[in-house]
Amino acid sequence: MLNRVERTISRYNMIASDGPVGVAVSGGADSVFLLHALRAVVKNPLVVLHVNHGLRTAESEADEAFVRSLHDDVVVERMSAAEGNVEQFCRRARRAFFAELIASGRVSCVATGHTATDQAETVLMRLIRGTGPTGLRGVLAVTKEKIVRPLLELQRAEIREWLRERGVQWREDSSNESEHYLRNRVRGHLLPLLREWQPAIDQTLARTAAIAALEETYWRDLVSGVGDAIDVTALRAQHPAHAARTVRAAIDRAMGGLERIEQQHVESVLALAAGEGGSGAADIPGGRAVRSFREIKILRRDAPTPAAAELNPPFAVAAGGYAVDGRFDEQGAIDWERIEPPLRLKQWEPGDRFHPMDKLRPRPVREYFQKLRVPSWERPLWPMITDSSGIIWIHGVGASKRVAAADAAPRRLAIVCHKVSSK
Numbered sequence: 001m002l003n004r005v006e007r008t009i010s011r012y013n014m015i016a017s018d019g020p021v022g023v024a025v026s027g028g029a030d031s032v033f034l035l036h037a038l039r040a041v042v043k044n045p046l047v048v049l050h051v052n053h054g055l056r057t058a059e060s061e062a063d064e065a066f067v068r069s070l071h072d073d074v075v076v077e078r079m080s081a082a083e084g085n086v087e088q089f090c091r092r093a094r095r096a097f098f099a100e101l102i103a104s105g106r107v108s109c110v111a112t113g114h115t116a117t118d119q120a121e122t123v124l125m126r127l128i129r130g131t132g133p134t135g136l137r138g139v140l141a142v143t144k145e146k147i148v149r150p151l152l153e154l155q156r157a158e159i160r161e162w163l164r165e166r167g168v169q170w171r172e173d174s175s176n177e178s179e180h181y182l183r184n185r186v187r188g189h190l191l192p193l194l195r196e197w198q199p200a201i202d203q204t205l206a207r208t209a210a211i212a213a214l215e216e217t218y219w220r221d222l223v224s225g226v227g228d229a230i231d232v233t234a235l236r237a238q239h240p241a242h243a244a245r246t247v248r249a250a251i252d253r254a255m256g257g258l259e260r261i262e263q264q265h266v267e268s269v270l271a272l273a274a275g276e277g278g279s280g281a282a283d284i285p286g287g288r289a290v291r292s293f294r295e296i297k298i299l300r301r302d303a304p305t306p307a308a309a310e311l312n313p314p315f316a317v318a319a320g321g322y323a324v325d326g327r328f329d330e331q332g333a334i335d336w337e338r339i340e341p342p343l344r345l346k347q348w349e350p351g352d353r354f355h356p357m358d359k360l361r362p363r364p365v366r367e368y369f370q371k372l373r374v375p376s377w378e379r380p381l382w383p384m385i386t387d388s389s390g391i392i393w394i395h396g397v398g399a400s401k402r403v404a405a406a407d408a409a410p411r412r413l414a415i416v417c418h419k420v421s422s423k
Contacts (some may be wrong), residue, residue, distance in 0.1 A: 001037070001158065001162050006039075008151075009150050013142075014148040015042055015148065016109070018337075019108030020045040020108060021038065021047070021110075022047050022049045022052075022075075022098065022107035022110035023131075024110055027170065028172035030049070032158055034158045035048065035070060043075070047073045048071040049073070050064060050068075051078075051097055052077070052078045066330065077091055080312070087181065092246070095145070098147065109146040109147070111147075112145065112149055114151060114204040117156035119209050120130065122203065123136060126138070128182070129182075130262075136208060138154070140213060157252040185407065190384065197386065223246055228299075235247075236273060243270060250296075251298050252372070254287065261283035268282035273291070286300060286302075287300045287301050290377050292376035313326070313327055321382040323419075324416075324417045327414055333398060334403050334412060335397045339387050342387070342388065343386070346386045352364070354368065354390075355402060356398060357399060357400070365384075368394060395417045
């Protein structure tokens with residue numbers, strides 16, 4: 001058993017040669033075995049991590065006391081109450097706790113006690129709820145958040161047998177008997193039934209997860225260069241499976257993850273690309289996919305907008321990914337004497353109008369955006385400057401007729417704008 005744990009750690013390169021390892025210990029059989037196993041097979045210092053969710057009052061307190069008795073270096077996170085979906089809330093709380101300890105350097109990674117049996121349950125649960133190939137991976141052996149699972153190739157039953165043979169005690173969580181939770185229903189009813197038809201169903205499901213995880217690495221590498229914007233023509237040319245992966249990668253890049261993203265959201269973005277019109281939008285959890293001309297961009301709902309700023313030449317300001325510089329220069333296109341201060345950066349609003357030097361009358365700013373092929377998501381951030389009487393300058397268009405400098409203008413303002421590299 002211990003040799004198998006050691007092989008799993010080595011196979012996935014789970015633990016670095018130095019740095020303390022966090023061990024998530026709830027007090028249950030799997031996590032208690034995990035602590036014993038890591039003591040035997042790794043040389044790193046171990047730090048036991050325990051989250052007291054407080055959901056079972058006295059029982060939770062007894063669990064914490066038991067865990068504290070197992071090891072000298074124990075860090076406990078206590079929660080006062082869970083909100084909304086209890087399982088989801090507790091899972092997020094644990095992740096946040098682990099992430100904080102990793103970020104602080106207290107531990108280099110966190111090992112959890114997920115087993116092959118947990119993997120089988122997870123795959124079944126995701127199939128029941130509905131999942132694609134990514135979801136079939138189940139829980140990963142190593143995650144980008146530095147969570148590692150050294151027991152992922154062991155069965156729960158053999159772990160308990162190992163503990164019994166050695167007289168090692170553990171705690172039983174009474175909530176594992178509650179059929180309120182889907183996992184408990186899968187564990188108590190569905191898996192036992194499947195084992196009657198296929199005694200090796202746990203191993204079969206775990207292998208399925210391993211195959212899906214391997215194939216996921218191929219797709220991950222294939223779409224690794226995808227940003228938060230997608231070229232519609234290129235997307236249409238891809239195989240449907242590749243196109244779906246491209247969309248998921250763009251959402252992942254823009255949103256920082258794929259939580260709550262379902263197939264229907266991917267399909268709504270693909271439908272945007274398939275449409276003949278050059279505009280449109282589709283809602284996704286936490287954001288929107290917006291099409292403008294031949295590009296689709298994934299936008300977060302909480303994306304910051306630039307604040308209006310008063311400008312006093314000489315100035316140098318940032319606006320929507322652009323650097324805008326203004327200075328007095330004899331080659332400047334704006335007559336400073338015609339300006340009606342103050343000057344300010346402006347965010348575009350539908351209905352804005354602008355009178356350029358080469359036109360007889362003002363035209364909607366939208367027309368200039370279309371001529372310049374400015375995507376709809378860039379328009380609210382497109383650099384524009386106003387004085388107290390209206391827009392005097394637009395990036396890519398130039399100065400307005402009202403403030404245009406004649407040959408005899410004694411003081412001229414020059415405005416220069418360039419895109420700031422995102423690298």
